[in-house]
Amino acid sequence: MYTELHKGDSFEIEPNAVMNLACCDCNLVHKLIFKILDNGNIGMTLK
Numbered sequence: 001m002y003t004e005l006h007k008g009d010s011f012e013i014e015p016n017a018v019m020n021l022a023c024c025d026c027n028l029v030h031k032l033i034f035k036i037l038d039n040g041n042i043g044m045t046l047k
Contacts, residue, residue, distance in 0.1 A: 005011060013019050019032040031047040 003011075011019075013034055015034060015036050017034070019034070021030045021032055022028075023030055033045045033047075035043045035045070037043050
């Protein structure tokens, strides 16, 4: 159902796309949204 990532694994995601992260600590699915800011930094929102 989900791609399993391990510590140190890299991944690619389009800006403003939602990434569903299944958490092994709390067993919930968190929604991550990444955005490229005007200054070039990457911002992340977690729901």
